[in-house]
Amino acid sequence: MTAETKRNSLARKAPGKLRSARWFAPDDLRSFGHRSRAMQMGYAPEDWAGKPVVAIVNTWSDAQPCHAHFKSRVEDVKRGVFQAGGFPMELPALSLSESFVKPTTMLYRNMLAMETEELLRSHPVDAAVLMGGCDKTTPGLVMGALSAGLPMIFLPAGPMLRGNYRGQALGSGSDAWKYWDERRAGNLSAAEWQGVEGGIARSYGHCMTMGTASTMTAIAEALGLTLSGASSIPAADANHIRMASAVGRRAVEMAWEDLTPDRVLDARAVRNAVTVAMATGCSTNAVIHLIAMARRAGVPLGLDDLDAASRVTPVIANIRPSGSTYLMEDFYYAGGLRALMARLGDRLDLSAVTVSGRTLGEELEGAEVYDEDVIRSLENPIYQEGSLAVLRGNLAPDGCVIKPSACAPHLRQHEGRALVFDSYPGMKAAVEDESLDVTADDVLVLRNAGPRGGPGMPEWGMLPIPKKLVKEGVRDMLRISDARMSGTSYGACVLHVAPEACVGGPLALLRTGDRIRVDVPARTIDMLVEPEELARRRAAWTPPAETVGRGWNWLFARHIEQADQGCDFDFLKSGFGASAGEPDIF
Template identity: 70%
Template sequence: MTDADAPLSYDSLRSARWFAPDDLRSFGHRSRMLQMGYAPSDWAGKPVIAIVNTWSDANQCHAHFRQRVDDVRRGIFQAGGFALELPAISLSESLVKPTTMFYRNFLAMETEELLRSHPVDGAVLMGGCDKTTPGLTMGALSMGLPFIYLPAGPMLRGNWRGKVLGSGSDAFKYWDERRAARLSEQDWQEMEAGIARSHGTCMTMGTAATMMGIAEAVGFTLPGASSIPAADAGHMRMSAECGRRIVEMVWADLRPARMLTRASFENGIACAMAMGCSTNAIVHLIAMSRRAGHALTLDDFDAASRRVPVIANIRPSGDTYLMEDFFYAGGLRALLQRIRVHLHVDARTVNGRTLGQNIEAAQVYNDDVIRALDQPIYAEGALAVLHGNLAPDGVVIKPSACAPHLLQHRGRALVFDDYPSLKKAVDDPELEVTADDVLVLRNAGPRGAGMPEWGMLPIPAKLLRQGVRDMLRLSDARMSGTSYGGCLLHCAPEAAIGGPLALVRSGDYITVDVAARRIHLEVDDAEMARRRAAWTAPPARYERGYGWIFGRHVLQANEGCDFDFLETSFGRAVPEPDIF
């Protein structure tokens, strides 16, 4: 069905089950709407649209959503719909502990149940801060109603003494300088005040920018929506257009199942590689694709990385530019046009047109920000997936943000069982460590710790003072999308469930060959068997509540870290709620 086909009738809308019948239950629904000041003309004969808003006083990335929701509401009313704002958990990447990854599935469940339990026919999803894009879309995909995603947009460039600062990436870089005693307290305080100058997400190609871009490439956003800076007036206009478009989508019955194919998610992978994406893209896009019934695997990402070069010259893969520059250079539509040969251009999107149609007229206005395919900043894609006896189910690295000499390396392991021990050790001037060693952190995976962003292990202060700024670091954790360096992440299976990472000992040698996609622990099978026989699982971190659920049902990194009971293949479809 296309938007040009006959629209649905009012009686076929989901919300009509609540409001249209002449019975006692609908009397109660209507009377309570009247209680809130609404009149029958507000909802009668109209699609009811949920605005799922992840605004809160504790989410810096979404500070403008308090106003943007009014823009969305205006668009819905203009198109003849009725808007209901439904707040959802906000998930501030900076403030929520132990990690927002722990609560991504919580947001997905909340989104699905908000949409299922309320009298709504479609939804506008307002997100952007790292886990909100996958969390919102995962829940909406499982519910299956028409939805459109409204990205928060990146913040403006940071500034310090005339230097452009990029969130995350420059914080990590200059913190190493501070630890090496090359930056004063005054310098550091000035950076704090200058690195985040407006509302919006990180303006580097971190997880937020990556996932907003992927959402557009998959088809969840209006064309160009993911690149608009949060502070730009165009963001208000785009928000209102989301409201208008979702009403049209409801009448056209443009549900995810009628729009998405496996090709849609393969477009997301190609886009991620060309952007120089966050390593977190793998975990989230796999989870999203599995919710839609078009499951991606690590092999899909690695195959794409061999074909699609990094052409977005944005930190941390690039040296100079930030997301504001990317927008002025043509934004995501221009990047997708440049990699058109790697896309399924016939894939449908929420505006009713194909991806190819959406990018047809896009142009690049700065060839240094968005490079040509034959002049990339990195010839292969942003990510690589390695396998071997240490990571049978894969370990991920971002070669485009790694020192070249570490892409083929052999080093001695220095192992830490928990993050506090690691933090204490790296500041010890007597730590026995060299730049050739491989720092190893374990018990930081999904079940071990909720998979926090501990994977960019700090370089020991002793080495920083010697001028070392990169070394190989291996863990079952994630790292921030704004991070960089020779970090091997998402090692699966994780140590907490007995993966081989649990058996590594300090002094063992580890070989890494990114070009060959290989990681190897130089310990023979007999010794590994002895170590496994002596291994005991760590105690469960949580004994009640949401943490108890998480620890027992979260899947491994290579499977997207969703809950097993939320996947499409788990049980029969959830029925519509009874209305009596």
């Protein structure tokens, strides 16, 4: 029996057993209301009767450049749903534009997760297509859909085309930081800066470096939640349109097969996703989102699991910011994620099931690498260990994260004097002051920027190099914070210090002038302060005044978990179709 025949032989639901039939099929007053209101929109019973209803959760908005094509791409998904004999129902959701939302989209990731869960639970749908890609939309959609427990498939937005300035390829984010330092140093004119500004983002789609967006869509594919190869297709490529329709068709089949996420996202899938993340040179943000998604599925992933995988997984995707030259468009032409996963071979569990109904091994058959410099061999990686390292010590007893592959090698083992800032505005003003007492050997520290302190843990962790040092040619130095940083960032940045300073983590006790020692190979981070002195500082410490305000911020501050726990809410328990179950409203 072939894999395709095996898939088609899966038990299929009878039409009367479809979840949507509870809304539309009975001969009663409530169902009369449902049918009549559908007819109010111009639909007829032939549109929905005996057919799976597929929710299309669309994160398009006018303030979301990464998803600008979703306004039309949703029609491609609908076409696929119709082709397969289903009935599509578009449900708009929070767009979470990384470019425009302040103070940070991370403050609202859990809002999107809750919205997605409740959209699917409360509407007459049998399966879902999740349309996302910009950083927090992937984990937010997946977390919510996992908890809803309905058959679901993820449609990645796809990376934008490579940027260009004066014939040089530009990478979103990564080159912005690089050229901004040149601008601050006086090496770039206003006209040249404007040229970079106009050339760095040339099409719709998310960042085309291996930032958080590309990392998370790759993780979604490695988890088995996308069609094979879907995460690598550039947003502007016609293949993306065809993929969108194929996703719509597959969603209908998943509804008939009742291929729920508990049959896809298990411990095997999570291990695969962790390995793939490390091999791609993933964003540091992957740590938080992977932990949160895994725990929604009941898989107890922790920081130590990620560090263990990093120790044995080389970075083989030569993509900025870990790589020096290539971007996601090059990665796609080189074979994309299918080729990278095929190259990882038995480091992956190929028995894991994907949303296609086939195993990962079956999906990777025939995958090839077309450019050996873009997708390296395991014997010729760009970095011998994986993308991330988890450090622990008296400064971060619950752990913190660094991306060794993207920082200057001499800073992987470093001791220096701490220069501590209690707020982002204070830090930002200080680093522009050319009289600041700072050297390249010092350690810049920003605190009170974690999950509660930010609030929402903003991407402030790539602290700017002080202007006086930039003018001297310094382009990297050790920086530590309880914040995050953009996945497109680079440099010796220690992030996600847990517990955060705002809740009394040891970072709150650090003072300017203290010495800090970081040893990435040994996985340690310590402030060289005697325990007795730390105890005196602890006794004198008082928490910052609470400024959480009202509404969502109030809820967030009281229920957000720390970075090492995935920053989910403490009341959102794990488990597919989490305990609320189906609404008893019929």
